[in-house]
Amino acid sequence: MCAEEIGFVEKYDLLGCIQCGRCTGGCPVALRTDLRVRCFMYDTQNEERLEELSEKPEIWDCTTCYTCAARCPKGLEPLEVLIGLRSLQIEEGRVQPTVRDALESIFKDGNPWGSPRAKRLDWTADLEVEALEPEAEETTDVLLFVCCTDAYDPRVMKVAQALVKVLKAAGVDFGLIGEEESCCGSEVRRLGEEGLFEMCDEENVELLNSFNVNRIVTVSPHCYNTLKKEYHGLKHPVLHYTELVAELLEEGKLQLSKEIAKVITYHDPCFLGKQNGIYDEPRYIITRIPGVEFREFDRCRERSLCCEGGGGKMWVESESKAERLAEIRVEDAKEMGAEVIAVACPFCLLTLEDATKVKGVEEEMRVADILELLAEAL
Amino acid sequence: MKDIFVLMEHRRGEMRDVSVEMLCGAAKLGGTVVAVLLGKDVDAFAEKAAGYADKVLYVNDPLFENYNSEAYQKALSALIKEHGPGLLLIGNTAQGVDLAPALAVELGASLVTDITALEMDGDKPKPTRTFYGGKLDAHFAMKDADLYILTVREATFTAEEPSKSGEIVKVDNPVTEDISYRKFVEYVEPEVGEVDITQSAMLVGVGRGIREDKNLPVVEELAQALGADLAASRAVVDAGWLPADRQVGISGKTVKPKLYLAVGISGAFQHVTGMKGSEVIVAINKDPDAPIFGIADYGIVDDLFKVVPKLTEKIKELKGA
Ligand SMILES: Cc1cc2nc3c(=O)[nH]c(=O)nc-3n(C[C@H](O)[C@H](O)[C@H](O)COP(=O)(O)OP(=O)(O)OC[C@H]3O[C@@H](n4cnc5c(N)ncnc54)[C@H](O)[C@@H]3O)c2cc1C
DSSP states (O other): OOHHHHOHHHHTTGGGOOOOOHHHHHOGGGGTSSOOHHHHHHHTTSGGGHHHHHTOGGGGGOOOOOHHHHHOTTOOOHHHHHHHHHHHHHHTTOOOHHHHHHHHHHHHHSSTTSOOGGGTTGGGTTSOOOBOOTTOSSOEEEEEEOOHHHHHOHHHHHHHHHHHHHHHHTTOOEEEOOTTOOOOOHHHHHTTOHHHHHHHHHHHHHHHHTSOEEEEEESSHHHHHIIIIIOSSOOSOEEEHHHHHHHHHHTTOSOOOSOOOSEEEEOOOTTTTTTTOOOHHHHHHHHHSTTOEEEOOSSOGGGOOOOSOOTTTTTOOOSOOSOOHHHHHHHHHHHTTOSEEEESSHHHHHHHHHHHHHTTOTTTOEEEEHHHHHHHHO | OOOEEEEOOEETTEEOHHHHHHHHHHHTTSSOEEEEEEESSOHHHHHHHHTTOSEEEEEEOGGGSSOOHHHHHHHHHHHHHHHOOSEEEEESSHHHHHHHHHHHHHHTOEEEEEESEEEEETTEEEEEEEEGGGTEEEEOOOOOOSOEEEEEOTTSSOOOOOOOOOEEEEEOOOOOSOOOSOOOOOOOOOOTTOOOGGGOSEEEEEOGGGOSGGGHHHHHHHHHHHTOEEEEOHHHHHTTSSOGGGBBSTTSBOOOOSEEEEESOOOOHHHHTTTTTOSEEEEEESOTTOGGGGTOSEEEESOHHHHHHHHHHHHHHHHHO
């Protein structure tokens, strides 16, 4: 594709960039890889260089955490420039086999894991949850949108299962989509596959609109962000589960009786915190659990350190041999004396739990989703 | 029946097995089997070929010291024009697939590549080749021609003991003009350790269960005994015990070997996604609840440092027998 068609300068408002460098300064992956996003803000102004720039391996280091955009004094979104460069590669079919397989699997089976659609509900096992009928007469309060990772990864399934237990305990009227549920496409868009993302957007909106529900609740902040901010024409309001659960606790519908006498800290997922401003609900929930001693990371809330799980990083390793950010996070938690790192995102759960093993602290430090803690405290 | 030509392939002082296999296969088709040998001072190969062929055409010339498709094509087409064989067999090797199509076009011959079985209908071959990764056999009816060329997959025919003593005919190099388009430059050795695990037939996957890199020889020996390559979980790559190109999983490689032997790997979803398509999965893990057992065809619940050396020994024993 030729540069004129793309118009990076206009699309990303590149001439607005004053090269102050706050984007690179705040970029968490700049700690461990060669990615310098400020340089890309400058270099992509020369549209003749786009092809060459898109071939730089560091464009795949970005986790799309949004720190650069959150800190840009001109309101620009440097991460989007990197996604734009990825698109150029994707369009040419120049993409890593792992990424290609994941995208193909989403196109074919609605999930990135090469797993069949028929296994999408395996996680519900003996939980007795209903899949909703489209166009039903009666309104159901909550439609649960379960992320592909929660549906298929046996470790993360436990989180979705915990959510079901919590909702049942609170008497919430809810249902699932069923096997028709498909990937939200958040990672698809961030890997630069615009066409496939449009398909996810269109098909999911049509499917979701066909249900007679009051609201949609997502398990993953990535799905949440996409459904809420990136889809076109979705008629139901979208909540992250932390919003719903906080509401249930506040209204007294959810009672927690068992103690968890642990020092617990909370890791803010980028897609919930930085990108959607949900900081208080998770903290509210954790501190309602009896017996919990809550401590904050130094880098918390809008300054929270990204775990490196998003932005397509599931499928792309950086060349860097430097410590992973999740490992830094685990070390920080250990230093403050935390026994549990609570998370509210499947990717954070995976990266941080993995890091406890790398650091050899998996015996003394637990990584758990807030929902798992809640289910234990019921 | 017209003569059958079989091209002898050799490289750096070694003759390829497929050459002898083709001579043995050709002997069963009826007709005179002629081994064609192009090389520089490879008399030993001429003698070896004579044990399987009725005749050996041997061109000894510096031009053929290393394989060069241009030189080979010119020499072969001259020899074919002179002797008029009805069939030419070439190994389906990197050299063979480079040479055969160009030669077929030049001579107006009928060509089928990568055959896995062969019958004759008089002078005309009826070859078979496979499709869809070996799931389908296709039987070919070849277009009539004066010369048929087939490239033959290794192990299509079985090598037997030598039973002939063909005449070795030394032929002057028929190529007189310059070879100008292609030039042999050098052999490039693949770097040691550069293994493409997606192509390996057998893999021994190593996980954090091996504890330290100084324990690697335990699994290396197992892999060697099996003829397998080593693969790894991300844990092992992160620790720097094996290089990144050995990583199996969502952010590593997707592999589908005939055998995947997971040693000290827990079976995290991110790993399993990259190897669940393997034909047979065997897991060795001391934890009976390790998720890897959920997808393994065979499992051994025990300390790998006890199991693996015994397994290695047993495999060596069986292979030695
Ligand atoms: C974004 C992301 C991407 C990832 N991508 C990949 C990927 O591409 N590939 C990948 O492999 N992982 C990947 N992971 C990591 C993955 O989640 C797991 O952490 C990792 O696969 C674990 O490796 P392991 O099985 O070697 O180690 P562990 O999970 O620590 O398992 C070690 C196993 O060895 C066993 N064991 C210990 N001692 C012995 C003994 N003496 N004898 C027998 N058994 C023993 C234990 O019982 C245990 O089951 C990724 C993680 C994230 C977050």
